[in-house]
Amino acid sequence: MNQASSRIESTLSSAQFCRRLLRRQLVLAIRRPVEIGNPLLFFTMVVALFPLGLGPAPAQLAEFAPGVLWIIALLSNLLTSDAIFRGDFEDGSLEQLLLSPQPLYLSVLAYIGAHWLVTGLLLALVSPIFAVMLNLSTASIPALVGSLLLGTGVLSLLGCVGAALTVGLRRGGMLISLLILPLYMPVLIFGSAAVNAAVLGNPAGPYLAILAGMLCFAVALAPFAVAAGLRISIDA
């Protein structure tokens, strides 16, 4: 077909396409630094609220710190997941993505990966500062960072499922919370348990292993749900 034509498309492997999508998403995120900064600012604000609400007693703050930090991580992830596909849906890029001959599973993973890099990874890296703000013992900081690194990956994957299902709705923000928060619960339980274990001097390893297991499970299955959700949203 079209051999007479001078246009010759060099073929594109799935890995190349994934890298290209990842790069596109990261460039888009970096050109709008406010959207990277906002979740971190949100995190900072909410952490600053706790001493005001619970009272500034250091011992009390330290006791609540693991749960508090994990709940805020979860909420800031929820805030950003709504936007993963929103722009692409509105400008028609999503239609093109769905029609592409590349496996949607991998394309979706690239989107999720980009989302995790600019939210979860950043949050995990700056979390020691917040831990200090809440008087969390320094010995438990590695467990906090480790659990956030693994856990936010699961959160991004699950949040993306919600985003795919609600992208066609004008105001999907509330619905996405209702859909996704129940799924976030196991991550919250094992994430804060890992930090708590480290606070008490127990090994956090088993909890981190469970989080890693969840991450593997989510990486294997969530992109299928996202792909199906996107097809439904585009069809509607």
Place this chain on the structure above:
Amino acid sequence: MPNSEPFLVADGLSLSRGGRQLFSNLCFEVEAGELIQVEGSNGAGKTSLIRILAGLSRYGFEGRVERNEAILYLGHSSAVKGMLTPRENLSWSVTGRGQYCNEEIDSALDKVGLYGYEDVASNTLSAGQHRRVNLARLHLSDCPLWLLDEPFTAIDKAGVENLQEIFASHVESGGAIMLTSHQALSPGQRVRSINLSPSNFGAVG
């Protein structure tokens, strides 16, 4: 091209929306070298038909679509990211077909009249220029079958003429185009039309 199978076969397509039958039992084939215009008044189901043929709508209609060739679909929305430059928009296209070097992309942008705009942020461009960035994909693509939904929207007169020429050369080189438009195509071209007006159920010109 004799004996080659048709690019696309639509078999008994029926669609109703909101209790209204838009079209029923629509059967046609798209073969190499054909230019097909889908006609019909607003709300006749032109866009729905194109979306079904492209594979974006998978449920809610009856019938079967058989796609034998790669399809290039351009819809209502321009699929152009305001935060990216036109060059980035094309080279990081989410369509997942082919990769192009900057020279190829620049020449495609040049052909749609965007010479000099390769590296400006797309959100400083006008709606018509956004459409042109999208149309540059026609020059880059190797897909034999083009499904175009209102390709002339927001394009100026010279641009429309230019597009008509592109269509003619694509059809001549053995491709096929199916498009929706209210605009008459250039008189020199052999155009098959599919009319979606209610009195014309299933009629194929």
